[in-house]
Amino acid sequence: MYSTASKGFKKAIEFALWYSSSIMEGFVKYVQWSASAFVLLFVVNIIRQLLPRSKSEPPAVFHWIPFIGNAIEYGMAPYSFFTKNREKFGDVFTFKMLGKNITCYFGIDGNEFILNAKHSDLSAEEIYSPLTTPVFGSDVVYDCPNSKLMEQKRFVKFGLTQKALEDHVPRIEREVVDYVASAPQFRGQVGTFDVSQTCSQITIFTAGRALQGDEVRDKLTTEFASLYHDLDMGFSPINFMLPWAPLPHNRKRDAARNRMRDIYVDIINKRRKSGGEEGFDMIWNLMNCTYKDGTPVPDHEIAHMMITLLMAGQHTSSSASTWIICHLASCPDITEELYQEQVQNLAGGGRLEPLQYRDLEKLPLLRNVVKETLRVHSSIHSVLRKVKKPMPVPGTDFIIDTSKTLLCSPLVTALSDEFFPNTHEWNPHRWDSTKAGGEEEDDDVNEVAISKGTRSPYLPFGAGRHRCIGEKFAYLNLSVIVATLVREFKFFTMDGSRTVPETDYTSLFSRPVQPSELRWERR
Incomplete structure (x- = not known):
């Protein structure tokens, strides 16, 4: 009787060891598979970015991590991100953020293109409603x-x-x-x-x-x-x-x-x-x-x-x-x-x-x-709009298709030396010769900078x-x-x-x- 119990106990131990080994082996295979899948995605992500692009596609900011894209750099320092890539690509470029393609269009042309667009072309509701409706x-x-x-x-x-x-x-x-x-x-x-x-x-x-x-x-x-x-x-x-x-x-x-x-x-x-x-x-x-x-x-x-x-x-x-x-x-x-x-x-x-x-x-x-x-x-550095139908960018070969979200930033032009000399200096006296409505101009504030239209860099x-x-x-x-x-x-x-x-x-x-x-x- 004692011998039979010992044999049963021994088999139980052997089964437990086999089962644990199987689980560990499966876990190791899962980790290996996950790592391989991530490496594959990582490589495919890089290869896709290195392939030739259509002339209708704006230049794209390179990113290493799939899905995440440029979200971290953009989120931590958006203005620096904008200015760095604007110097590299010009006023129109695309970056990846959490799986979405965000196409930036800066300058006074970009402000007008996005802020003055028809409702049927660009939608603010699709961008902001999920965030604001539960609050408002x-x-x-x-x-x-x-x-x-x-x-x-x-x-x-x-x-x-x-x-x-x-x-x-x-x-x-x-x-x-x-x-x-x-x-x-x-x-x-x-x-x-x-x-x-x-x-x-x-x-x-x-x-x-x-x-x-x-x-x-x-x-x-x-x-x-x-x-x-x-x-x-x-x-x-x-x-x-x-x-x-x-x-x-x-x-x-x-x-x-x-x-x-x-x-x-x-x-x-x-x-x-x-x-x-x-x-x-x-x-x-x-x-x-x-x-x-x-x-x-x-x-x-x-x-x-x-x-x-x-x-x-x-x-x-x-x-x-x-x-x-x-x-x-x-x-x-x-x-x-x-x-x-x-x-x-x-x-x-x-x-x-x-x-x-x-x-x-x-x-x-x-x-x-x-x-x-x-x-x-x-307080708001980015203005976003969802593209509802393909939109050609005047003066370029670019066509912004419906897979994109458009972004403009009046902050970029407001902090431009082109319109405001010594732009990063806080100087209230630069406005001394302007009236409340901005009709006059002086050496430090030119006419377009103080206009009221969508082409103004001061918005x-x-x-x-x-x-x-x-x-x-x-x-x-x-x-x-x-x-x-x-x-x-x-x-x-x-x-x-x-x-x-x-x-x-x-x-x-x-x-x-x-x-x-x-x-x-x-x-």
Whole structure:
């Protein structure tokens, strides 16, 4: 009996050893096969790039890794990637990014070709809808027919009337003053602060008070604070690839969007029931808008448009205001000029009165500081469009077929010495001889650089059918924020140098590398 048990145990051991050996052998073969397959793909990828190309195909940027392509180099430093390959290939070339063929077309011709294209030729919806619709909500922006989007843009534009802008100025100024009075980083006579965090908070509070209304502004420091954070996570870079993935941050995004929609709808219903006096915020404006077919804008669309205004404008404005303060800290002389400009033009009875809309016309340097910052720093470095039908590139043999996504970058031309001498120098005085509309020119800014058309290299708000409708408010908000802060403080870099932070391109919106600490002194 003992002998039989021993034999059974021995066979079990032998079987276990054989089974383990088989698994290990299979695993080794799998690793060998995978490695061979990768090497094969690697070799095929290189050979395909070395084969002769059709004359209709733009030159291609070489890449080593299949599928990944040039994504890492582009994602880490897009502007350097653009300029390096533009010098090598010219204005038109193609690179590979995560399996997609991205064809760049730079220069003023590229700006016009892409930004002024017909909707039937190039589609923004196919590029951006998967990312924006889960954040903004249904039936607005890129989740509706283009004709409906154009109507929605007109609704928002109608809300930015002269009277509304005049009403916004004191609201924005008061918001900044209240923030400075309550923020712990501004206690005392001197101190330091994280400029990115501070400007982000200020811009969302000011835009909230002016555009969103008092009910929404009051919630920005309570319930909306966490909802905004969860919704903002929907702009994570991974969501360009997996916007609908059941990831934790996406579940929070969807819950936050639904909750914010319900809050807006509740505000709308309460306003209708109260019968109170209408104000100048965007909710009142949209409540009174109707589509061309006579249909009033549904409440859920008003809510989703308000979410869009809250989210879309926040990143660009907070980035711009952050860069402005960083440059003022590196150029204290410009900060003092800004302050003295207000003293000379706005002081009444020896003191600065509260800002009014009409005052902004008396502050040309302030306007030029905003313009120059928007030239040097664009929060969106790439504008993408999906090609819907083959498009010949004028003056070349190239034909951009439907397998391509087109990319232009107004940042490339805005940072070109061809149009802006000493282009990388932040110099607000280069705009001194230009009016608000850009009709005049001087030695440092030529006529084409300040034109309003799609051929202009200065397009901080885009151009064509998808030009940003919030341009007027953005200039207003940034100007009042900066003017108010300059009245209160002098800014300096931490080490007293005239340098600004590097640009962080790893998020969807370009911004200064964080954290960015600056020093301040109270006036």
